[in-house]
Amino acid sequence: MSTDPKSREIDVETLVDDVMRWRPATIRVFLRRRLRCVGCPIGPFHTVADAAREHCVDAEGLLEELLAIPLSPPA
Known part of the structure; x- marks a missing residue:
């Protein structure tokens, strides 16, 4: 995993696991929205867009919530 914060920006094509690893507090967003x-x-293997589609959630709204969570410092 890159330590360059620019390479850790998320969008709807970012893998869900990467989102949760880079921004651990996003786990609460997924749980609150009942995304499993x-x-x-x-x-x-699933992107944010894939997860939103699978759970009938607006991908842009989900992304907005996820982006509101700050990046964690690289390990």
């Missing part, structure tokens, strides 16, 4: 992405074996 946390611990899902498909998380490494």
